[in-house]
Amino acid sequence: MMFPIVTYQSRHEELGRLYDRSSVFDHSIQDAVREIIEAVRVRGDAAVFELTVRFDGVRPSAIRVQRDRAAAALEGLDREIRSIIEEAAANIRAFHEKQVRPSWFSEEEDGVVLGQRYVPLDRVGVYVPGGTAAYPSSVLMNVIPAQVAGVREILLASPPGPSGIPHPAVLAAAHLLGIEHVFAMGGAQAVAAFAYGTESVPKVDKIVGPGNAYVAAAKKEVFGRVAIDAIAGPSEIVVLADRSASAEYVAADLLSQAEHDSRASAVLVTTDRRLAEEVQHIAGEMVLKLPRKDVVMESLQGFGAAIVVETLDEAIEAVNELAPEHLEIHTADPGSIIPRIRHAGAIFIGPYSPEPVGDYFAGPNHVLPTGGTARYASALGVEEFVRRQSIVSYTGARLERTGPRIATFARAEGLEAHARAVEVRLRDLKRSPDRNNEA
Numbered sequence: 218m219m220f221p222i223v224t225y226q227s228r229h230e231e232l233g234r235l236y237d238r239s240s241v242f243d244h245s246i247q248d249a250v251r252e253i254i255e256a257v258r259v260r261g262d263a264a265v266f267e268l269t270v271r272f273d274g275v276r277p278s279a280i281r282v283q284r285d286r287a288a289a290a291l292e293g294l295d296r297e298i299r300s301i302i303e304e305a306a307a308n309i310r311a312f313h314e315k316q317v318r319p320s321w322f323s324e325e326e327d328g329v330v331l332g333q334r335y336v337p338l339d340r341v342g343v344y345v346p347g348g349t350a351a352y353p354s355s356v357l358m359n360v361i362p363a364q365v366a367g368v369r370e371i372l373l374a375s376p377p378g379p380s381g382i383p384h385p386a387v388l389a390a391a392h393l394l395g396i397e398h399v400f401a402m403g404g405a406q407a408v409a410a411f412a413y414g415t416e417s418v419p420k421v422d423k424i425v426g427p428g429n430a431y432v433a434a435a436k437k438e439v440f441g442r443v444a445i446d447a448i449a450g451p452s453e454i455v456v457l458a459d460r461s462a463s464a465e466y467v468a469a470d471l472l473s474q475a476e477h478d479s480r481a482s483a484v485l486v487t488t489d490r491r492l493a494e495e496v497q498h499i500a501g502e503m504v505l506k507l508p509r510k511d512v513v514m515e516s517l518q519g520f521g522a523a524i525v526v527e528t529l530d531e532a533i534e535a536v537n538e539l540a541p542e543h544l545e546i547h548t549a550d551p552g553s554i555i556p557r558i559r560h561a562g563a564i565f566i567g568p569y570s571p572e573p574v575g576d577y578f579a580g581p582n583h584v585l586p587t588g589g590t591a592r593y594a595s596a597l598g599v600e601e602f603v604r605r606q607s608i609v610s611y612t613g614a615r616l617e618r619t620g621p622r623i624a625t626f627a628r629a630e631g632l633e634a635h636a637r638a639v640e641v642r643l644r645d646l647k648r649s650p651d652r653n654n655e656a
Contacts (some may be wrong), residue, residue: 218271219501219514220483220521223532250434252486257344257409262416268406274349277381277401280417281432282388287399290388302390305578306357312580313365316599320650322608327615332608337367340419341602342411342443344426347376347389347403351391354576358583358597359426360394366602371396372421374411376403404428407434412439425597427584446597451480451520452586454572455541455561457532457554458487462547463568464495468503470545470571471496476509482520484539486532493523533557543572558580562591617646 237456256264262280270276291299320331334409343359346352356373363371373391375383382388382401391399400418404409408428414420423444436445454474456467473481487493504513531569533554538545540560548554551566558564562585576583584592620639627635 219408219497219504220517220527221496222490222523222525225524225526237614244392246430246434247438250431250438252333253405253431254409254435254438255413257406258413261410261414262418265402265406265410265415265418268404269402272404272406275377275381276380277377280400280402280415282382282399282401284392284397287388287392287396291392295387298365298386299389301578302353302357302393305354306361308578308580309357309582310365313362313495313582313599315363317363318600318603324547327618328608328612329615330608334608336606337369337603338363338422339368340370340372340421341368341427342421342424343371343373344403344407344411344424344428344432345373345383346373346426346428346432347378347383347387351384351386353386354583355427356387356390356394356396360391360396361581362597362599363425363602364394367405368602370398370399371418372400372411372419374400374402374407374418376407377401387464397564401436403432405431408432408439413607421554423602425584425601441533445526446584446601447586447590447594449584451482452477452543453482453484453520453587454543454545455484455486455536455539456545456547457536458489458492458547459486459529459624460489460492461549462487462489462492464492464499464565464567467492467545467547468499468570471517471521472500472503472513473571473573474505474543475521476507477512477516479512479515480520481516483517484521484541485523486526487523488526488529488532490525493525497523501635529554536561538588540589542585542591543575544588545570545572560589560592562586562594569633570574613642613646616642 233464253268256268265280266276268371315361320332320334320398322330324330341363345355360371360373373396375387378384383399388399396578398409408424410418411421411424418533421443427449433448435447454471456470458467467485473486474481475483485496487494500517504510507513519621524534524535536558537560543563544561544563544567545559546554547568555564565575575581582596582598584597618637620643624636624639
């Protein structure tokens with residue numbers, strides 16, 4: 218059995234294991250991460266080198282990767298892959314450019330001006346996972362929104378491979394996007410270097426990007442000293458389907474998420490038990506042909522399920538309860554369902570919108586809230602790389618009219634100095650009435 222088929226009534230008991238997949242770290246990981254962060258904070262580059270040897274089994278010749286190494290990686294990239302990455306980058310950039318919000322100013326009576334400025338962050342650190350796999354898509358999804366936002370300086374870190382530098386595909390994608398600051402470092406030590414700075418690595422204002430449990434724990438630990446995007450957990454997908462759905466498509470899409478990680482979650486919510494049984498059977502056949510079949514089977518057996526419901530109302534309720542990172546809708550009338558979905562990171566509509574379309578190519582960001590955080594969190598976007606600044610420009614006339622009320626409000630909170638800061642100006646305005654139109 219690939220995954221259990223459960224009824225809607227028994228979902229709470231069965232899906233408790235899904236809610237147990239959280240980004241809460243055991244004490245051993247948190248303690249180890251604290252030691253790593255302190256070592257980097259105190260000893261800088263030396264600690265990064267030592268920890269890289271210890272955890273990655275390689276000592277890079279330098280933490281910072283020379284620009285010509287990245288240029289060579291791009292030059293050596295397969296032409297078709299380069300063309301695909303370029304097209305994906307263009308799609309992602311076009312989508313995120315629509316997210317840019319202009320600053321605004323409003324002139325009111327008495328010459329008062331109120332407004333809001335959007336100001337990009339100065340420096341951002343992007344973490345890209347390494348290990349046995351390469352994730353150029355992660356480079357695109359994290360770097361492009363920051364570029365669109367206007368971030369002044371973007372740094373990128375990724376673990377070194379046997380050659381002492383990050384994977385060539387990661388370097389190629391970084392160079393394609395014009396990233397000049399690339400560092401051969403991974404894990405919690407990379408997060409610490411970004412947060413505190415070292416001799417080679419400038420301190421950043423925000424750290425973004427996915428990673429393993431040690432990276433996530435490190436981001437949690439340095440939060441407050443720097444901003445972070447989120448503390449990501451294992452990936453997840455929910456497919457909402459009725460009898461009109463293709464069992465083969467649904468099975469393939471569930472497996473596409475399960476292959477991420479043994480703790481990834483893939484759940485089918487359906488009104489048709491026959492579909493659930495067929496998906497279970499087809500998935501069992503498909504998984505045997507996958508290179509990562511052991512990972513997929515562990516994921517589905519541990520955190521997979523098919524929930525059979527009586528009605529679409531129950532299906533929608535179950536989806537909102539799960540608040541999945543990815544939601545696919547395979548129903549005869551998806552338009553009637555979408556407005557009722559409150560909690561989901563990204564929604565994929567219809568049989569020809571499998572989740573990998575969003576992972577790589579369509580344009581929306583694939584950095585999404587996990588672990589039920591879609592109840593309050595959103596996809597990574599341009600707004601994650603800007604700050605809002607409020608603008609207030611009062612005139613004497615407006616202050617003379619509203620100042621007494623402001624002073625009274627301040628005294629109601631017990632803040633006498635606040636009140637007097639207003640009243641000292643009111644006193645001068647009474648002495649010199651001609652000043653009341655000054656900004």
